[in-house]
Amino acid sequence: MKNCMVAQSGGPTAVINASLAGVLEEKLRRRAYGKVFGAIHGISGLLDGQVFDFGERAKDTAFIDRLKITPSMYLGSCRYKLPADPVEAEPYYKQIFETFEKDDIGAFFYIGGNDSMDTAAKLAAYAKEVGSEVRIVGIPKTIDNDLVCTDHTPGYGSAAKFVATSVLEIFHDACIYPLKSVTVVEVMGRDAGWLTAASALARTEYSDAPQLIYLPEVPFDMTDCIRKVKDLLSVRDEVVIAVSEGIRDRDGNYISAAYNNVDEFGHAKLEGVGRILENNLKAATGVKVRSVELSVLQRSAAHIASKCDIDEAAALGASALSASAEGESGVMPAVVRKSDCPYAADIELVPVAGVANAVKNVPAEFIAEGGYDVTEAFVAYARPLIEGEAALSYANGIPEFADIRHLTSKN
């Protein structure tokens, strides 16, 4: 019986390890492969020979369950992209497939975003070209939710749940003083506004925060934003704004770049877009303005991961293993939505090459007229993805995650 290998790549999510857990679980169920190997730091670790045998851990259901709720990447990550030029890339492919051969690998699973799907597509094409029987299957993940060919991506729902919960808690914080105030919440998403849009999920019967939502899909105009904030402040005290780090002006320049001047020493001032809005709104309105950058917390906050997200991430991992066992290669399991409410979705295989290097932006029907809010259709789309809570266990008052000392250089 052949062995299989898994690696992870790109930026962290709260549930990328749930997909790894899904691979391990399905391998146990199907007895499709012998050993399970992990490559540390994605493809770059595979090239460096940083490969290990999961051994007994591959059968340890307590370990697998803990992986499901462990944030970031158990196998580490890389930002490595194989050369585009096939001749230049050839030696890398050769080396990777030699490693596969050495470890008697029958299937390789690569969990990641669109760069990783590009790698998976290239490896699958190479395998076909050289007649290798190693099956290459991609498994989607990204908090950005910007992969094509899938209804959504694992990692998005949990990040969205953190953003929505934080914005609601920030609203509670913002209401306590009888003063006019503006709170700017900066959300990740350099090119696509999905995660910033999820701030709308914070709204309740008693809270309409955020009152303004700025996505990278809509050109940002500071003058117009200031006018809207002033209008809101004329009828209410507290204004909460959700803004994507990736908003751009009409010419496509990032606001974070456009407003970052060089200081008197010639150093670029590296302020985030939240701070830029804070400074501009403070100067224009005279009221109390603060900005909150959700930063890496939004991609790593496994303590408030979505159960829907965890379950789907695991199911996609399991599907990837099943697909390979059934002879598929060059594919990625994708989510196909059947219904919003009650939420229902299937998993279907799509060609991984079709996913590589494309970006799915927030479509027009999800952006409200005027461009500073989302539609009810977006809320219907996103709501089910943040439903349910992770079954965390706590020890000493903090969540019990999987031990990652193998990733730290000290140990």
Next chain:
Amino acid sequence: MKNCMVAQSGGPTAVINASLAGVLEEKLRRRAYGKVFGAIHGISGLLDGQVFDFGERAKDTAFIDRLKITPSMYLGSCRYKLPADPVEAEPYYKQIFETFEKDDIGAFFYIGGNDSMDTAAKLAAYAKEVGSEVRIVGIPKTIDNDLVCTDHTPGYGSAAKFVATSVLEIFHDACIYPLKSVTVVEVMGRDAGWLTAASALARTEYSDAPQLIYLPEVPFDMTDCIRKVKDLLSVRDEVVIAVSEGIRDRDGNYISAAYNNVDEFGHAKLEGVGRILENNLKAATGVKVRSVELSVLQRSAAHIASKCDIDEAAALGASALSASAEGESGVMPAVVRKSDCPYAADIELVPVAGVANAVKNVPAEFIAEGGYDVTEAFVAYARPLIEGEAALSYANGIPEFADIRHLTSKN
């Protein structure tokens, strides 16, 4: 039967509403007072006549339970301090006690930090002076944990649990790339380092993050910090630093002020201390450095509140009501620790005047030699305070908090 009144003041915590819930619960249990009034926006609302009758809500156990897990202040807040000069303050006292008389108030509960305890002490002294029978009882709260006469303050445990959990999740995030990196986590606490110290609770069997902890109690030296980070980077890849927003240099100047120059337009650059360390460490080490400001999330993240904290906050609210019913005035229920492990504590009354205007810093025995870490004694002290999780309910994927539309100007 007399009525009673509650108000809240100072900065938000995740559990200040649990103390309000404790007052309501104990009032139900003891049938000590008739109606319960709430003053909106603390003393300033009391002066403005913003007072309402809780009505049926004071008996609604579902509402009371939801209050216990609702962040920030259900009654709003103020930063109002009564004039220090008794003659100047006299008209304010008069007005407040006229409101008490109008609503037939027998007891007033003020939930807050040391400024609020100052107000409670002044009101209690005035009541005695003028022969008023209104009993004034303070109820402690602050994430800063800097009140004297109490082992710790409600609000601290939940903020500490958020800080510890976030630092652990940030550690998972920081380990994924085979690169040297530094992550600076900026924690609230302008004068006392209790909350920054709580970052040590993030440590597990597999993680020693944060490796450096900088408190306001110890003078900060940038050169020494850079040297320590370089030393750590020479033997390991990832360094996580927890730093208090309130660190100061040897002369007592805030680092955030000392390193914030004025820009070419004469505007002060208002960078946080995390960003200042980020910039300095980046320049000095050349490795990837990022800073994460936990911002208002740490005081409002009710979704990860500590059960120990919620229970104690409610118990202190209940004790305040009991104390007033038993004739006490000018007191504050305080936590007296009996044992660290297993954790045991009693509630005892202390004079509220003794709590006002004093600050409890992190003592020397909790600061490790060298001044850049905490001791095991601190961990033993702080650990029980973050134990246990809140019994949250979720609807639509986000926590169900109490409706605060009465605080919003729009509704």
